[in-house]
Ligand code: FES
């Protein structure tokens with residue numbers, strides 16, 4: 001993480017709208033609540049609407065608009081003139097075109113249909129282009145007040161871009177009532193010191209149900225069977241049957257499960273933390289001591305599509321050169337893509353069974369080992385009834401899938417990506433072999 005990112009993480013919030021203060025205020029209140037209450041609440045506070053990490057800062061590197069969907073709603077993120085992030089509903093308020101194919105010129109979003117430009121506050125700055133104002137002079141002011149972009153609150157913290165998703169974008173960001181504090185998603189909040197780690201990132205898009213992917217990442221049982229060959233751990237293997245003691249805690253902001261080997265000489269296997277609605281943290285040992293942390297963010301693009309941002313934070317290998325020399329990043333990408341490809345077919349068929357109602361009926365039986373999954377579904381079902389996010393922007397089989405197609409940026413079974421990765425590993429190996437030979441020749 002760069003220095004700026006670290007500073008942002010420490011600051012917790014840095015955007016320029018009033019929700020920053022609200023969040024800090026809520027944080028103080030929350031801390032009081034936690035320290036004074038004897039028993040943590042059994043009820044997870046956050047539902048399905050609220051803060052989501054939707055992409056990584058690197059997606060906006062070239063200052064191009066970033067298009068994606070949330071619960072079917074098409075959105076776009078870009079940086080305005082002052083370099084502030086904006087998250088806009090991807091719909092031009094003139095005649096409803098998408099901004100796909102449009103541009104950001106001098107920090108203003110420009111519609112590709114008739115060229116309307118919008119300020120960072122969302123007002124149209126070149127009305128004359130779309131109103132032929134010599135014809136409609138009388139109504140000019142009235143029209144100007146109506147044509148306005150719809151936005152969501154958007155923040156950049158720790159190299160992540162978060163949006164406060166409510167399903168109802170607003171013309172004025174101050175009209176949002178932020179009831180859900182962002183800091184509860186930050187891993188610093190749980191005792192990890194993010195400054196001590198370097199991270200690598202992989203993004204994968206799945207054509208399957210968002211909630212099933214979260215379930216998959218909370219489920220340790222399948223690791224042994226599905227990923228036994230891929231995960232470089234002798235204990236994680238099809239041939240090995242390992243028993244654990246499972247310890248689950250439920251608090252206001254998280255559910256956590258610790259898995260310890262029944263064989264006491266082996267200590268701890270892993271800890272999994274679910275921070276609703278979309279973040280999972282996987283690590284081992286006490287947060288302060290953890291040598292690696294995996295942070296997975298799940299983004300509900302549409303009913304049948306989800307994006308996962310995986311970050312691997314490592315305490316060792318902070319040195320960039322060593323990391324590169326050991327091919328750490330590229331090998332890690334390879335492993336992640338392989339793991340996700342292994343999950344993919346299962347998730348897709350399970351999604352089908354779920355959509356057909358089979359999973360809901362008496363066809364499945366969760367076991368004791370699936371306790372974490374059970375708690376997750378308890379939370380999901382009650383949140384779904386409360387927030388009902390899929391009903392806010394419904395789509396059906398007739399819906400033109402243009403946004404879904406565009407959002408599919410990182411499919412797991414992407415042969416092109418795999419080939420590129422393999423190729424660059426070979427080139428790197430070759431260079432690595434040639435350097436010492438070259439040096440030797442120079443000395444001679
Ligand atoms: S639809 Fe965007 S300018 Fe007309």
Ligand SMILES: [Fe+2]
Nearest residue numbers: 216226339343
């Ligand atoms: Fe998996």
